[in-house]
Amino acid sequence: MSWKRKDLLGMQDLDAAEIIGVLDTASSMKEIAAREIKKVPTLRGKTVVNLFYESSTRTRTSFEIAGKWLSADVINFSASGSSADKGESLLDTARNIEAMSPDVVVVRHKAAGAPALLARHLRCGVVNAGDGAHEHPTQALLDLMTIREKKGHLEGLNVTIVGDITHSRVARSDIYGMRKMGITVTVAGPPTLIPAQCQELGVKVSHRLEEAIAHADVIMMLRLQHERMQGGFIPSLREYSRVWGLSLAKLEHCRPDVLIMHPGPVNRGVELAPEVADSPYSVILDQVANGVAVRMAVLYMLAGSKGA
C-alpha cells in the first residue's frame, strides 16, 4: 500500500484504505515477536524520539520495543509536567530535538492539539501517542487489529464503549476508526461523562449499561480517573463501580462470544471486576501484544518507506 502522510495525528484524518493498510502491515510484523531473534534491519540508521510529556508505561515501552525490533535508535525524552512548568516552551523543545535530526518524533502531551502544533513546525514525522482528550490513534489501530483478529472481520460489528467518554482520547479515536470500518458504536456512561452533542460523532448514546451491552460484540471499558469526583462528575467510586462497573453478573446478559477490551491500565474493582478482567472474554493482553505490532507498522510507514 502507499502511505503518503508525514504524520499520524489522528484517526479522523485516515480513510478506511489507510486503516486497512496499517492493520495488514501490523499483522505481518507480528510474526517478529514470535522469533527467537526479535530484530529486523528495516529501520537501521533511523532515529525515533519518544517525547513524552505525560507519564506512560505501556505506550512508551510499546513504541520503544517497536522501534528497537526494527533496529531504529530509540531515544526516550521524558519531560515531566507541562512545557510551561519546565520554562522551555513546547516549540523550543521541538526545535532542539529537530536540530538532532530524528526521523520520527512520538509525542504524548496533556494538551489536545500539541502533536498538531509540532507537526506544523517539524520536518520529521510526528506520531500522536495521545494528546489530552483528543486522539490516541495507535490505540485505536491496535483495538481494531485485535477485534479483526478475534472476529475475523470488522464491518457490521457492534462495539460499546463504556465510561468516561468526555475525557477519553481512546474513545474518540476508537469512534472515528470504528465508524470508518463499518462498526456500529454505542457509548455508555453517566450523562456527566458524555461530551456535548456526542451523537453527532455518529454514535448511539446510552445511559443504561445493561441495555448498552446486551447486543455488543465488543465491550470497551474505559479507565475512570480517580479525580473525577472533584469535578462533580460522579459522586463516588463506589457508586460508579456499582452502576457502571462490569461484573460477571452483568455479563450474563451479553452475547456468549463477547470480547472485553480495556486500553489500560485497569482499575481493578472500579470499571472492571477482577473476575471479568481475568475471564476468557478478556482480550486485554492481546491488545498489548498487538500494540507493539501496530507501532512497528506505523514507524515503518513513517520512517521506512521514504529514505529507504
Add this chain to the structure above:
Amino acid sequence: MNRLIKGGRVVDPASGTDAVQDVWIADGRIHKVGRGLKTPAGAETVDATGKVVCPGFIDMHVHLREPGFEYKETIASGTRAAAAGGFTAIACMANTFPVNDNRAVTDYILARARVEGVVRVYPIGAVTRNLEGTQLAELAEQAEAGCVAFSDDGKCVMNAELYRRAMEYALPFGVPVISHAEDCDLGHGAMHEGFVSTELGLSGQPAAAEEVMVARDIILAELTGAHLHVAHISTAGSVRLVRDAKARGVRVTAEVTPHHLLLTDEVVRSYDSSCKMAPPLRGKRDVEACLEALVDGTIDCVATDHAPHALSEKEGEFAEAANGIVGLETAVPLLLDRLVRPGVLDLPTLVTRLSTGPARLLNLPGGSLAPGAAADITILDLERTWTVDPATFRSRGRSTPFAGFTGTGAPWMTLVGGVTVAS
C-alpha cells in the same frame, strides 16, 4: 487652526445627517457642517470627495496593559493602533499591574495618555480591590479621578452581594458597571462547549456560563436601579435576556466584538491559539443572534476587547495559551467589508454602534458632529482594499484570527481635536 473637510459623505447619526457636506473645524472643534462651505481664510482643506466623514469612533473595551505589562502593549502603541484603526477614543480596562483600583493608577494612566497617547483615553476603574472580588475598590475617588465606568473585566465578580453593593454605591456617579459575565465555575473550559469541543477533546464552557451571569446581573440591576453594561456578549441566550430586560425598562446596555460577529468555534479546529479568547467563539446560532441584536439595537455598540499579548504567551498549546486577541486595527475594516458591504448592516447604523452608542452609554463628549463638539472625526474610504498583515500592526500584539483576511473598506483618516492622528 482652521480646517475644512470638503465634499465627503457626512454620516452623523446624532443629527440624522447622511449627505455630501463640508465640515469646518475651528480651534479643534466642529464649527459648522453644511453644503458648499467657503474655505475660510488660512484654513487647510482636506479633500474628502468619495469618502465618508463620521463622528470619531469610540472603542469602549480596550486593554492598554500599561502600567505593568508594557511588554504586551503600551499607551503609546495602543493609542497608535487605535488611531490607525479609525478610533478617536478608547476606554481602557483596569487589569493592569498594579490594578487600576485607586486614584493614583487612574491619574498615572491619564498622565501617560496626555504625554504618549494620540487618541483620547478614558480609564475604567476596578469594581473590587486588586480584582479579587472580595472588597469594593474606592469607587468615589476613581470616579472623581476620571474613571468612566467600573469593571473587573477579565474576571467575574462571583459574589452577588458584593456586586449588588457595587451597583448601589456607583449610582451617584452616573457611570455604568460593566459586567464580564462568565461564571468561573461553569466557565473554565478552553473553548465553547459544543460539537467542536467534543471532537477536539478541548474542555468546553457552555453558553450557560455567560448566560447565568447575564441573568444575575440583570436581576441585580433591576434591584438597584444601576446601569448595567454587558461586555462582549456572545450567546443567543444572553441576547434574549438583554432584549427582555430592555423591554421591561431595566437599565441595561451591551456590546459585542467583531470576532463574535464574524467567527464561530469552527475556526478552533486549527488549534491555533489566535482563536482563543474569553468569552470563546460560539456556535452559528449565537453569531446570528448577535448580528440580529446589533441590527435591531438590542446590542448598543461594537467594542473590540483588544487584548494584546506577547507572542510567547500565544504560540504554544491551545489550552495553555493566554486568552485574548488584538482588535483595534482590524475591527472597522472587517465590519465594513463583512457587514456593511453585503448589506447586513447599513452604514449609519454601524456608525451609531461605533460612535453615538458608546458615547451615550459612557456619557462621553464624542459621538456627534454637532457644532461646538470636539473635532473627533473618523473618515472612511469604502473602496480601499486591504489584507490583514499582523506584521504591520502598530499594536505590540500580533495575535488575530483574521490574519490573511482580505476585504474592501477601511479608515482613511482619523482626527482628534481637529488634528490628524492617522491617515
